[in-house]
Amino acid sequence: MEQKTRVASWTVFYKKLAKNKAAMAGGIIVIFVAILAIIAPLIAPYEPTHIEMAKKLQGPSSEHWLGTDDKGRDILSRLLYGSRVSLTVGLLSTLLGAAVGILFGIIAGYYGKWIDSLIMRICDVLLAFPGILLALAIVSVLGASTTNVIIAVAFFAVPTFARIVRGSTLSVKKLEYIDAIRAMGSNDFRIIFKHILPNIVSPIIVQATLYIASAIITASALSFLGLGTQPPTPEWGTMLAQGRSYIAQAPHLTLFPGLVILIVVIGFNLFGDGLRDALDPKTKK
Template sequence: MSLQPNPIPDPNSIPNEEVEKLKSNRMWVDSLLRIIKSKTSIIGLCIIVILLLTAIFAPLIATHSITDQNIVNRYQPPSAEHFLGTDELGRDIFSRIVFGTRISIQIGVIAVGISLIIGVTLGCVAGFFGRWIDLIIMRFIDIMMAFPSILLAIALVAVLGGSLTNAMIAVGIVGIPQFARIVRSAVLSVKETEYVEAARAIGARNGRILMQHVLPNCLAPIIVQTTLGVGTAILDAAGLSFLGLGAQAPAPEWGAMLSDGRAALQNAPWVVGFPGIAIFLVVLGFNLFGDGLRDALDPRLKK
């Protein structure tokens, strides 16, 4: 009895859906390699990793309590005891910035989570079903985008009340249009592909087609927008806290620290300088990493 070698499958005999899966897997591998080779994305990733480690090990990194006040030591310049100086109440600025990273991560995750869930849902429904559903949803999105984002956030917080939770909700709502428009555009291009038409031909329901065939192939722009949105959310929330509409005392939120120290800007610039640098570095890190992801996941930018 002779053993027959397994025949090599004919590429034309492979279903279109399987071909698309192979192409998709190869795209993600190529994108990962481009991310690793991108200096911009690596720098941004390093900043994000440092932020996460600082938030996790904040009790070990901080050198003082963030609530203990010492009026005698108010507005002390940076020294060996207080690395970044003290504020108007004698509190250690370095320790407050360290614990403030936890608030920044919380803002980014919750606010972008709200934008992601609602925006992706609206974008998928509008792009997939089209017609009057698309018309209603996108006109609502256009109305939201007609207002400046920070003014819309201020209006929402004014209605809900000034607090960190309401600020995160407001920032999350403001970010919905960006996700909705990006996802709708991606869904419009994906739903006309051959494997989606094949799924319709075999009787697959719209919900299954949307969740199993359309949405997974729209992940690249969603991931990029999510990364960029975190930096924007942190910046917007800091602006609301600076205006007194976000985090309330004694929470060590960086925007609130800027607001509390602005009266001493000339005499004690470190009170506002170091929280401002922290906001700058975090937003820069997420933007650099987001730009690197966009360059890596956009097939039009392949070299």
């Protein structure tokens, strides 16, 4: 019976999502880019770090579909390999930030009192700073590297997830069945992770999907400023930074990385908006 209920719920969810054409388009973009990132070593026409100075700054051609950069490296190959770095940073930073934010948010919402006040005031302080500024400060202290970018971007995600989870926890813990479970002798750990957390997954999934887009932009911005992934590792923000010196002579160096970032971010945002509508119980079936 429980399994049939779950299948019915997923069916309703898919039907609501499928009605949103923009969300489906965003989902297709996300899945397509993820597949390209996974199979990049198999489909990339050249090694992304292979230098051939005799072919530098060439425009798109049959040999190099998207042209070459200032060191003669194939731009298409670097974009394909760069998708692995950008998506990895976006996913890992979101997962890390969500994990910490969920923990703090559910503790604040469940226990309340001074614990709630302390956690929320810390979140308010962090949210007072623009995300890119906070990430810049953290990376400047830790040093420029992909790992430190993940930590910096995840750090800013924590207060956002904490506030969302806290609000959802406050709503769920007031339900009568939670009081009944507590009266039956269930401890706090069981109540939180078996009964409250599963009921607040929807807003977490939506926020995570939307935050991946922000994480990709922030990571690309840090790399553009020289504080993220370091050359010769291909990364979209780094490619933009390297191409800005040749924007008049070879505009394709910045055009294609910029378009890829734009398309991927739009894809995640469209898909995230669709998930929010599909998971909203107030939305008509």
